[in-house]
Ligand code: ADP
């Protein structure tokens with residue numbers, strides 16, 4: 510492409526809230542055949558809210574939520590915010606946990622009122638030598654609604670579960686449809702449970718999912734696809750997404766996301782929704798098409 514046509518394209522992109530870092534990002538974007546999207550904050554609003562608290566026999570809702578929220582006071586995860594706000598809305602008092610520890614991609618642990626408490630997914634339970642069998646059916650019901658389920662452990666026993674829902678952005682379904690039409694294969698990568706991921710993917714017509722993914726796995730998944738000859742764009746918003754955004758042929762950051770994600774990306778979507786990717790793809794096609 511000529512410098513002039515690239516300047517025109519990046520200018521038009523900027524007007525539409527699509528910031529293209531350089532000519533290379535635009536040129537590469539035209540060759541992309543696969544788009545990996547992070548779920549939370551990219552497909553969804555990234556503002557989960559608490560929708561259910563289900564205690565095990567011998568425990569009650571208020572107790573389970575108090576324990577969960579007390580632990581989450583120490584975490585900055587969007588899930589933590591949902592749980593703390595949920596407790597607050599219900600007038601449940603929390604207390605800061607001692608010996609707080611965050612386990613990446615799994616959950617949080619600590620001491621609440623002198624007793625060991627943990628909150629997280631099945632992988633966290635497994636680390637503690639526990640399973641979710643007793644709450645399995647209830648957990649699956651919530652996951653089939655696309656909700657994220659976390660288990661509350663007190664004194665090394667499962668005391669209940671909490672479920673949060675993170676609505677899909679209004680703009681997501683139409684954007685994915687348009688990207689499909691433009692010939693992209695769409696893969697959703699998420700740290701969330703497989704069943705939850707499948708429920709969300711089914712609603713959105715996503716081609717493929719990678720669930721239970723740890724942050725460091727995302728870059729590896731991209732590398733593997735590249736080794737198979739795929740040209741991969743990755744869209745994400747989180748601090749954890751930065752290595753994957755850098756590994757991708759083109760990284761696409763949500764302008765509403767973390768600064769480090771934006772720095773690692775070739776394209777930034779100022780409005781933080783996937784409409785911008787459709788726009789970028791069309792611009793890339795028009796610009797590159799011009800000179801062939
Ligand atoms: P993603 O950002 O892709 O949704 P994460 O890697 O941040 O995924 O988290 C994966 C899973 O680990 C979550 O779905 C949740 O079950 C568990 N988890 C992570 N952080 C927390 C937390 N602070 N509190 C409870 N659960 C957590």
Ligand code: MG
Nearest residue numbers: 547549550747
């Ligand atoms: Mg995210």
